[in-house]
Amino acid sequence: MKETKTLWWDESLGGIRYIDQTLLPTEYTLIGCTAVDRLITAIRRLEIRGAPALGVAGGYGVALAARTCTGPSFSAYTRAVKKEAGRVRESRPTAVNLSWGVDRVLAQFLAAKDVASARAAALAEAEAIAAEDTRCCHAIGEHGAALLPDRCTVLTHCNAGALACSSWGTALGVIRSAVAAGKEMKVIACETRPLLQGARLTAWELARDGIDVTVITDSMAAHIMRSGAIDAVIVGADRITGDAVFNKIGTYMHAVCARHHGIPFYVAAPLSTFDATRSEREVTIEERGRDEIAVLGNRTLIPDGVPVKNYAFDATPTDLVSAIVTEQGIVRPPLDIGALLSRPGAKRTG
Numbered sequence: 001m002k003e004t005k006t007l008w009w010d011e012s013l014g015g016i017r018y019i020d021q022t023l024l025p026t027e028y029t030l031i032g033c034t035a036v037d038r039l040i041t042a043i044r045r046l047e048i049r050g051a052p053a054l055g056v057a058g059g060y061g062v063a064l065a066a067r068t069c070t071g072p073s074f075s076a077y078t079r080a081v082k083k084e085a086g087r088v089r090e091s092r093p094t095a096v097n098l099s100w101g102v103d104r105v106l107a108q109f110l111a112a113k114d115v116a117s118a119r120a121a122a123l124a125e126a127e128a129i130a131a132e133d134t135r136c137c138h139a140i141g142e143h144g145a146a147l148l149p150d151r152c153t154v155l156t157h158c159n160a161g162a163l164a165c166s167s168w169g170t171a172l173g174v175i176r177s178a179v180a181a182g183k184e185m186k187v188i189a190c191e192t193r194p195l196l197q198g199a200r201l202t203a204w205e206l207a208r209d210g211i212d213v214t215v216i217t218d219s220m221a222a223h224i225m226r227s228g229a230i231d232a233v234i235v236g237a238d239r240i241t242g243d244a245v246f247n248k249i250g251t252y253m254h255a256v257c258a259r260h261h262g263i264p265f266y267v268a269a270p271l272s273t274f275d276a277t278r279s280e281r282e283v284t285i286e287e288r289g290r291d292e293i294a295v296l297g298n299r300t301l302i303p304d305g306v307p308v309k310n311y312a313f314d315a316t317p318t319d320l321v322s323a324i325v326t327e328q329g330i331v332r333p334p335l336d337i338g339a340l341l342s343r344p345g346a347k348r349t350g
């Protein structure tokens, strides 16, 4: 299986190199990003997307700010970097990994005493997040693969694959690790309206690895679950609070449906996706623009003047979740996230 790298620091560029995910599956294009403004645009446009990848991008964003900001004094310089870091942190609201990555790198940056060492510290910490993310995904993969039967069909939603992380993936990491362990896996990928991360990205990744994948419309999921064809549902997460799992819009309906049909519903996510500080009510669910739903290519799908709601994520109550697969092993609700994150060895390593 190919290890797809989604984003990385390119020293010869002096910035971030990443796959533009808006162009897949028809075009594989690498973008070089050397300005914080461009990174923010990339995050907002979903050129870089998926919670762990946003954590890595957030970290590299601070390294980029450290590289590009200037100031008449060291304190003016650090103030400028902090301001840029704040803008990166705010570029999307729901995936907690983004603020986690920014804050983790910013803390190392702020501990330094001069510009050169602050730049070096920021980049080193951002590189550490990227490397740890890949290790976490492989650990998640191994823990999760053990949950799956030797022959099975799993349904997934959105893209929780290599493209959503620095590589390998969380939910798709579980599938990859199961295949690597010799299990016979078939994957049903929900297309994931409106931006089609399932159809465009999950199908691209899995087909590239020779993994059996079939795309369905989101609204077919209940019918297929009822037919008995699905052994498990496995998805990623953007934020896990004590009471809910936030993930791509549509995840909640799969969880309800899986419970109704007695199908296990698994979530795969690193500890960097857990949020001990908020409950479901306190999390902002991103709302995106009308045109993502109302326009397809050059066709208008919804009459002018008719309002549209475009929530990008939903919250699944944790009592619908059979198990959460982390790099530290399997966690089952009810969740005590504070206790989970303060367990010996449970450092939020990305």
Ligand code: MRU
Binding pocket: 046, 049, 050, 051, 052, 095, 157, 158, 159, 160, 161, 164, 165, 169, 170, 171, 197, 235, 236, 237, 238, 247, 248, 249, 312
């Ligand atoms: O809007 P996106 O494409 O960033 O949403 C991504 C998802 O919802 C993923 O399922 C989630 O981030 C988990 S990625 C391992």
